[in-house]
Amino acid sequence: MLKHASVPVLLVSCLMLAVPPAVQARIKLITLPIRERVEIQLEHPAVTLVEEERIVPLVAGENQVDFSWANTQIDAVTILLRILAPDEEAVRLLSVSYPPGENALIWQVAAKQAGSARMRISYVLTGLQKRFSYRALTSQDEKTLHWSQYLAVENYANEEYPSSGIWVGVGGHLSRPLNMGETRQVLLNDYPSVALQKTYTADLQAYGYLNEAAQKLRVPMHYVLKNDAAHQLGQFALPAGKVRIFQADNSGGSAFIGEDWGQFTPLDDELKLYLGLAQDIVVKRTIEKSEQQVVAGNLYRHKVVIKYEIENFKNAPLTLDVREDVRALRNQLRGDNGRDVAWTLGEDTSFPGGLNPEKSTYQQLVFQAPLPPRQADGQAKKIVHRLALWLDNEWQ
């Protein structure tokens, strides 16, 4: 069996059936049909499907179509031959034979008369993979960003695909050559004005203290993109990939302000990109009150008041997200009894708008605190909010 150095090879030999087998072994006519078309299907998250089409000359009677490969990781059990034309009355696949110890198979194909058949061979290939990345250029006011989605196809399959159609499930159908060992990156989708929300978050459980002795919290910043049409996205789910973030500067250029791994974001969901810690927002969190009341026997009701003293030293107003994990809070104050926390909000909770019902769950409470900009005298106004909670029906 002939074998190319690396590529899958299709050989066609015509069996002269009236000739005894011993003679056939010595006299063979072999043609090498070239690829007419290649489609690389990369939409599956883990599997690359290659489809190649070849015009295969056949003689009347039985033909051997020998498909072999070397140095490529074709999954042999996935190889599929479909005869696209002519129809099954004229050309039929009879059987497939697998020689021992070889990366090869032999299709026995019967043809009613001599002529060419258009065949499509599909197989799963390892080493040909995709990678997504994003470039975000935010406006100076950080209200919108230019969102560019890039696709990189890495060809480590040890195989040349000089002219290939590429489909990754998002964006359009691409047509690019893929040379061996090459990575080819293309701009897949471009959204010039995506609505952006910048968030500041105070969440002890998730991000910890900036200064524990002073009870000052870390305040991380995020860009939040909602993958929906209202925010000028929402055409496809956003696959995971690295996001490099730039911001437009005053000179018409841009500055790199950080990067993060963007998680897979389904339609209508939010993509959060971590930017780092805000230096100009100071949040001091203290437990102002913690007292238990006996209901009966070992059954208690526990009152907790958490005070947040917040200062915004920025020149712009902003909204701070304040999050509390009530289970962590209960465990800190009363110990872990293994049960979920049954809580009710106290009347002296001061956050305007109260609990955010969309983002809160039974365990994670989310409030918003609007913060004014730094005052004209350069001082930041200290905003004080309280979260009052009853931890109901607690016992050890």
Added chain:
Amino acid sequence: MSLILIHKTAGLRSIGALLWLLTASAVAQNVDLSTVPPRDTVQLTIYNSADLTLVRETRTLSVKPGINPLQFSWANTLIDPTSVELRFVNHAAELTVLDARFPHDKPQMLYWDVQSQFEGAATVEISYFTSGIRWAADYTAMADPAEKTLTLDSFVRVYNNAGEDYERAQVRLVVGTINLVEEIAALARAREQQQLPASLPEEDYRQANKQAMRRLEAKDEMMAGSVMAAPAVAMMAPKAVAKESLSEYFLYTIEGTETIPNGWSKRLRSFKATGIPIQVEYRYRPVEYGDQLVRLYLLRNDKLSKLGSTPLPDGSLRVFRDNGRDGLSYLATQALQYVPIGDKIELNLGADPEVIFELVKQKVWRDNLLMQLRGANVYQKLGNGMQFEVDSQVAGWDEHALYDQRISNYSKQPITIEIRRSYAGDVVFRSKLEPVLHDFQTVQYKAVLAAGEKKDLYHEIIERQGKNAKKRNIEILNTVVTAP
């Protein structure tokens, strides 16, 4: 392997194509002449549930009146010597097997002494079990772009690693489970391991050489197929695979004969069914599919579904979809378990990124608290102005949890989702979702979402804990549950 008729006299008589002069036969100490009758026919009955193949081969011998020693040997193969049988296809009344002998110094050989009452040609059938040949089914399913119908190609692939080339063999495949008390491969090795190491006699060298030559030729013979000397212009059809039921088994017989050299495998189409109606359903069944919502193609192995002519044996099944852009999309590969005629077939395509499925626990509270006076077997419910001793403890309560099962369908098709969740203990499932009990601790309900629709399926779980728990099953309450 070979069958040799040993001529103990000087009278030369050639039966087979090859003649071998044995110089050191275990039977004849002096110069002997033997003939090697070739196989006339061979039939392989291959089981997929065990490493077992029943081989039946026929050969034509020339016998003379009196005792005719026959040597049957199977060097370098995986034949179970305890299974080898000889039967006379014709002249049965005139031929008798006097005995079968297994020589001590030749592990893969036996001798039959056949008593003949006539002179002439006799056809014998030799049958035996061998390991090393197996078959497996595999399937390719291809859905149309709208996912309304499916084309199913079923294949059978025969693997020959038995150490023997089987040329122009009739191949029969058995679907079903059989019981074996000993493995054929172990039996094949057992006698060989009992033998002391010895150098191969000259005859075995010859056999090995002969087999090697035959192997060289076999590939080309196989490539030529078993339809020998057919006119080149005749259009050949794929081999038909006849299916018949046999007791608890199904027997597939491949049309014509096949040549499968040792080490090779061959794949043939068993059947092709087109236009099979399929239903697309989404299911959340963590016990079966893990903690994810999966998408399935549902179909049936019956006549209405253009299937049902045969059970579907175990095998690997690959699912593709015509992507509507003159190409295929790979969807999944799964191991199909045996599907009886009439049974349903579920093709699990995995999670669908276009359908978002999220369970959010929104609120937790407790009530119906039951207090026990410490040191006494006295219980009182909390509330109703009842006074409690300080020295009492919680002995029972109802734990309430409000859930929102959020589903968003971003696909372009309406979808049906079936959800199953299991709860241990004394549980109340409260909702307007029209749930049913799948079993005593599993609730099942369905939701239908139009393309682009989102739904919040609110439900409340009440778990009776401690002394409040009176039973271990689920009670369904059909009442409205709303967002907190």
